[in-house]
Amino acid sequence: MPATLTAPIRPADQLAAAFARQHQSSPAWLQPIRQAAWTRFLELGLPTTRDEDWRFTNLAPLSALPLAPASQGSSANLREVVFATLSGPCLVFVDGHYAPKLSEIGALPPGVRIGNLAATASGEERALAPSLQSRASKQSAAFDSLNAAFFTDGALIHVPDDVVLEAPIRLYNITTSPDAGSMINLRHLIQVGARSRATVIESCLGQTDAAYLNNSVTELSTGAGARVEHLKFQDEAAAGIHVSSLRLRLAQGSHAAHHSLALGARLARNNILARLEGEGADCLLNGLYLAVGEQLMDHHMVMEHASPRCDSREFFNGILDDQSRGVFHGRIHVHPGAVKTDAKQTNRNLLLSDEATANTKPQLEIYADDVKCTHGATVGQMNPEQLFYLQARGIDLDNARRMLMHAFAGEIIERIACLPAREELDQLVWNRLEQNPHIAA
């Protein structure tokens, strides 16, 4: 027997073999892009805590996994899934592959295109090329490259100018794979034309006990004067690892709101890069993370103020219990000439246990005059003055704590404009918090 066969197959070899297969089955235009991305991934390797952008987020649970692309999932349970009762177009991806039987797009206004990339044989998928080759996000370069090398599918949403889409578009990214080390790479492209309005709700859910990596990239651009709301609901399986990149590009006078609700996963890293490219654009990044056990929830934001008179708001609240960790890294970069920038950032952390940790790092880089940038962060227990005030009005301590906890989460949830989603999340987050034994003193 040849010696090479007796040696165990190293995970990296396994991934290289998987890449070769992925590369071979790709269309010609994509092959060089995939190859470049794979080469870059190998160069970069997984980030370590020596990398400033990953200082608080140790990827040890990920590097232990034998990564390989997930095999095509059979089916997922959608009956009692979050937002199941909402109406509007719905695209479901199971283990990285589009599930047409579970999806429903319905009738669309003229010019609006909603579908999965793999199905658009018309070449529309080539619209992805710039995003696949983009090196914009340094903080997520390794994962973005991994995604470009392996992505299997994703949603393509194109809304032309002057169209108002009332109903939210739902994207489900469900992992069911029973194999440890399954890797899911989806890539969504969302383009909303000038003066148009749209709401997109991305739900990342796990229906497996296995440890997996869900590594998605979402690219969202707005036309002038557009209004877009993007909500990501992350409730991965307990052993799952979630890494996502969201890249927002805002044209003149447009408004984009992104809400990140992070509840699940063993480790979740959300890279958000927002570029305010047109004058007078405004961007809201609004996040709530609830962590228990050994969960780690990381939000890493870069807000690029590249034009004058843009507003950005970042509000992130975390409720951390047990030995969990919350990480917030918010960089605000005001480019030369981006006068009258108004940027505000707050991160508040509520610690329910002595062993929970919050790391918060604001980073302001200002190269323009006449700008307003503020940031604030708090880490602490429930405010005893507030508790006492409620008790002094006859409300028992247990209830007083609940009220404050609800307020803390509610402050974020309140900012979601899509009413049915907001109401459902309000209830869901509340139920999740109620399961926590530490809410009672």
Next chain:
Amino acid sequence: MLEIKNLHAGVEGRQILKGIHLSIQPGEVHAVMGPNGSGKSTLAQLLAGRAGYTITAGEVLYEGQDLLDMDPEERARAGVFLAFQYPVEIPGVNTTYFLRTAVNAMRKHRGQAPLDAVKFLSLMREKIKLLELDESLLKRSVNEGFSGGEKKRAEILQMALLEPRLAVLDETDSGLDIDALKVVARGVNRLKTPQTAQLVITHYQRLLDHIIPDYVHVLHDGCIVKSGGKELALELEERGYDWIVKSPLQTA
């Protein structure tokens, strides 16, 4: 109704109250005056059950029960109410929701059925008019962004809704303009019955023109150094505290 005997209390290593004696009967209004830092708010907060004070001697009986042994919410339900000198802001907790929760906690304690949203709203409308508060405040978070005067009036609104037997008002008049002072005083006076008592902490005689005390006490350095009738407040207004502090301890 309230019996404070030889109360000594403080915070880590620092004595603030140094032997308070005070007895309040139903139907009475007591005013407590005294220089800044003399311990007035400490006394008020202790009665409401704020944690963090060490009681080194003495006792407090409320309707025969050991008040210091009760949780803050138990005291509130038993009818003790504190209008805070500095009401805390609670972002994210809706004022109406908060008030209804508090009222229903009291009702439950008294064996009454909870008020539904509609019944509660009509009760609140009635009380809010009394205090000439803007109804839009009720839609906001508790005390958040309220002006100084609004906060004080909102405290009395809570008092009107909760109908306490013993109300402790800690400088409810500070920060109020003359008209608001009258509104607040009217609100407080309406709640006065032969079964209820009030302990009013203030720096100014002008409040006592509207809320007329039966007794006035001067607190200085953690002790009640002088007690008298309502005319004592007038005298203090004229002469300040020096003459009392310098003269030997006396009580009326």
